[in-house]
Amino acid sequence: MLKMLKAVVNVAPRGVYVCGNTTSATGLTVTLSKESGTGDYTLEAGALVLADQGCCCIDEFDKMSSQHQALLGAMEQQSISLAKAGIVCNLPARAAILAAANPVGGHYNKAKIVSENLKMGSALLSRFDLVFILVDKPDEQMDSMLSEHVMAMHAGRKRQRSLLL
DSSP: OHHHHHHHHHHSTTEEEEETTTOOHHHHSEEEEEOTTTOOEEEEEOHHHHTTTSEEEEESGGGOGGGHHHHHHHHHHSEEEEEETTEEEEEEOOOEEEEOOOOGGGSOOTTSOHHHHHTOOHHHHHTOSOOOOOOOOOOHHHHHHHHHHHHHHHHHHHHHHHHHO
16 A cells, blocks of 8 residues: 555655554644744644645545544644734645545454544544445465565576676
8 A cells, every 4th residue: 555655655646644643633634833043933834734735645534533633623624723922823724635544453344334434423424435444354375476576586686786786
């Protein structure tokens, strides 16, 4: 999924990639900071503001449960509102959001609904237009063939490079 998200960022007119386990709510929205020398306030745009009229790709979406509320507000309003230190502003955040998440415990439980498998509130899940569930069915023979193919591809590339040098 990481490669797919990064590929979308590269082709989107305004693409921003963030990883859910390393970003904060302000990293998604906006940060107000005070300059140490002058005492002036500055706004630092987060991923959703930077991706305005583009695409914000979020990997490890399941690892960012505390940021879901900020994301839900931005998805509903298509903007980020800030009212701090006498500064009131409304920044556009009209971005398409493409997110990838892993199920709770690493395995999708078909007996549970999607929001339970992803530890995501139904309100946030409903803001996504499309939801695709990719289930990896364990198959020892197929997994072995796939890993052999990947290893052969990488070994072949290394041999070709060494022949060229």
